[in-house]
Amino acid sequence: MEDSAVRGRRREGGEHSRRREDGQPGRSLEEISKTVWLTPENAAFAGRGGLLHMTLEGKETRVILCREFPFDCPWEYISVLDDEHRELGIIRRTADFGDEARRLLEDELRRRYYAPEILHILSVKERYGFSYWRVTTAEGEVRFTLHDTYRSIQRVESARIVFSDVNGNRFEIPDLERLDARSRRRLELYL
């Protein structure tokens, strides 16, 4: 009896299954939980006006790409979602696709996961629980503000640092070891 309750709940619970279930009455449990792997054979990509479109089983839709493991696998396990965030399928590796499709996919991912690399930390000023940062990136000088500095700076791996500012912008230091000594000293206090 308890088992039935669990199964019944699983069927309609969970954000993901709910979304996939939507608008497609009659899909059974097996169909819902089956992963669709996207390959060059079943899926084709095209860019139009800065938006990515995918043709799957003869149907074209505008799609959004999402990394499933954004910190380890930038080009692997890419979830392809439609406008309403329903998953259409997963790409195992962007490298599986031909040059042009691969470039389209990777450009789209780069745009979506935009996080400028911090080259130097020019100054850090702490004021009442906020910290004001002045840094340089490839695009020039940037200023951003962190609230609750310790929590806003995440150490992803031992040498990789991710900043999330008050506006929701992300900045990255891919390799702490490569950062100049002065910048590192400014940052060190918060790690």
Add this chain to the structure above:
Amino acid sequence: MLELDRIPDWAGEQLKTVGADVGDFQLAVRCDRARDQSPGEVFLLADAGTLYIADRAGQTPERYPLSGLSGLRVEEQRSTGRLLADRDGEPVLLACFTNFCKEPVLTFVRYLRRLAEGDPVEPDPRDLPGARCCPRCGMPYPDRDRRVCPHCMEKGKLYRRMAGFFARYRASLALILVSLVVLTAMSILTPYFSKGFFYDEVIDGAGPFYGQILLVLGLVVSTRLLKMLATMVNNWIASSVAAKMIYELKKTIFRSIERLSLSFFSGRQTGGLMTQINEDANTIYEFFCDRLPYLVVNVVQVIVLAVLLALIQPLLALLTLITVPFFFLMMRWVYRREKKLHARRFSGSRQLNSLLSDVLSGMRVVKAFSRERQEIARFSVRSETLAESDRRLSLFHNWAGHLSGILLYLGTIISWGVGGWMVMTGYGGLTYGELMTFIAYMGMIYSPLHFFSDLMNRSADCANAMQRLFEIMDAQPDVCEPEHPAQIPALGGGVEFDDVSFSYVKGKRVIEHVSFSVPEGGVLGIVGHTGAGKSTLVNLLMRLYDPEEGEIRVGGIPVRELSFADLHRNIAIVSQETYLFMGTILDNIRYARPDAGYEEVIEASRCAGAHEFIMKLPDAYHTRIGFGYQDLSGGERQRISIARAILKDPKILILDEATAAMDTGTERKIQEALTRLTRGKTTIMIAHRLSTLRDADALVVIEHGRVAERGTHRELLAHEDGIYHRLYTLQMEALRSAGIVE
């Protein structure tokens, strides 16, 4: 016109080329990315009928008639966003921006939608660019709801505000100050009597008080006694005032927190909030009461000592005080270094503690997956890190202590050497007794100096703590009690939702145009997927949040016009998650009505089917439950919460997934208790298991925050391609495949 960002000249020039004039525009906003998301500058402008997009790198602006655009939306990427719309059924990308521009762009889109519907732009003052940026430095306020720019905030203002809080303890603080002054005076006098006066005037043959050792003894003893008295008075006042002050401070903070709406907590990390408050209260108290009074004393002491030293022998004073600037420099450096080491130690201990509490509360899972060894390894790594940072901190502390000791000693050595030479040669008329006094004063000047450098550091911590405190005190509750609540002796039990819309985060509607009503004594079932917005409806009815649009009425009266007490007296919730407070079972059952008598409590528990198991507990109704005490099962907790609701005897009852986590046997028992409870009351039932809703008078199916279907169980089931029908079949199928049919 709402110019969210100032229209630059280049955009004006571009607009002229298509015959548009800057003066005609109603809306303008800047985006910091080109459409391919490369850095750039793009302006979005709108007049009554057209959206113009001007790219600084381009020549002529693009034009989009608003009538041809539908579904304007901002798609949030991780740290950037895109403005999209549909044109001829196809999505088009209009603009890209980083999150620096997100707020203004969202505001722009909100007004643009209205503009497309033909409403002219009448800017809300809160949306004006001046309302989101600090007028002094031009930077946006980090917290939008609070117009405070930490970047430009004056420290003095913070302290003045805080000082106002302590003002009522003026008299006690003044007494503390007086006792401290006496204390300092006595400490300064003591070396004079026991050193200079003693050597030069008493034991020296030429001294006017030669041979009067008893006099010296009397003086020394009486200064000591006076000093002791002052210390006692000081400690006595300080400790009695301290407890009161810290209590008041914490009470104020807690009161300001309780007053806030739930949205304040959902927008912040509440986890550490309470510990933070406790620490902050201590930091503030320590600074104001343990440090600040000493500031006055120490300033006086340093000045007096410096004057005394100079009076004894100016040249010697100058020579020995040379070390002071070095001392300050060193203390600054030591503080910075120590802060870093402390921060590391703190983060180490925080990580260790979080791992510990994580593993201890997840012990069942750890054991079930036999991960004990890995957890031990994880623990020892963190424990080692902590030990290492501890070691480094204490090493440094030790080392820094010696270093400042040497510096201190240097001053003394100079006075010994130079002073000794002066006494021997008779240079400047320095006597042996004066030298001894000098050296004693020399030693006394360093402790206030030490205090000053420490005070500077602490004032920074205190300012942070005060800022956090004021942040909470200044926050405005979103949900306010009416000033003149409607006076209703007996509130009716009918509930009406009239075209209610609501969103937790601006722009993301969770509830859209929901209407339904339950007559007094009626039973309404609410069905829907997880996340459809069912519990939000309950939150709105309880006024934990206020709807953005529409109205909720209880007994025909809008909830906004009722006092919280009246509203909450009439509603009780039994939910899946039952929170029991630390305390006895009796206290927990009586939480809603602390004045309920013993008999009523027994009656309610019996009704809820809880009496039986309560009597099996060692201390019956006086059994302590909660963290670290007697552990109750889910069903038992549930029954206690039902007893709580029965005791409250409300007009309206909300059952939010009340039986979802129960096994069938328990569920049946609880269902019985619930049936007894709901008799004659207006009931709103939210349930996953549709079978429990069969008896409801009416059902409402919520999907994506809207009412998708409504009717009785029978009516909805008859509708074969409806959501309810599908859910019901799915659940029946699940039961059948498990070999059970209800």
